[in-house]
Amino acid sequence: MSEGVVRTDGIVAPAIPRPRTGGLGVAGLRPSEADRSERFAAVRAGDLGSVHSWELVTAVDGPGTRMTVFLAGCPLQCLFCHNPDTMQMRRGTPVEADEVLARIKRYRSVFRASGGGLTVSGGEPLMQPGFTARLLRGAKEMGIHTALDTSGFLGAACTDEMIADLDLVLLDVKSGLPETYRKVTGRDLAPTLDFGRRLAQAGKTIWLRFVLVPGLTDAWENVEAVADYAASLPVARVDVLPFHQMGRDKWAELGMTYQLEDTTPPDEDLLTRVRGQFQARGLTVR
């Protein structure tokens, strides 16, 4: 099968950062009926989470066919975000962890046959550490491969127990220079770097992801800094993800100002140059 996202509507989308399929949403997951006061306690206990959507994907968010669960809420505000509707937790649907785990269980044979598993993504899954921990633990109890797709900014919220339940981390490093990172995300770079080192020390498999945006993240020095960091961990592979404009309309729909209106995707020469910067350090690049 060619690399791409196999959605449940049968469409194969390219393996690049992609807008969430709003049509799927949380279909198949029963929203929680807990009232407001019950919800607060359940969220604290990790029994309840705010879920944006989920989908079945192949060869994108980790190996094999995976159920990727996108949680709502993110502390970053990436200028190139393809899913700005995942930035706020209140836009998600309250769903109980047991409900998600029951759905995961249904796909056990698919995961086994394809070498796939569960990926918890967002938004930022570590905005809801208790809920994320419940999903990871539940999947491990079923013998299912687990992955976490995170910016690492909230890595301090990831407990050692959660790390033990992870087989793979997709670490999204938005930039290598602190000032560029702040321009891109509005936040500090250091927590991401710290979290990556902690994962490496724990012996976790890391795939580093870097979104290449002309005029924003493509400076030679910025890529060199990401590549140096990737080589220092080290990481199992690097995904250089070309910026695209597929999420543009969502910004307008949400009434948010989109600053990359005139930015074009990177051309082949730029992609080759940037991939070469990683390859020069002996890293495997996709």
Ligand code: SF4
């Ligand atoms: S970390 Fe991801 S979800 Fe959060 S703002 Fe950045 S691109 Fe969007």
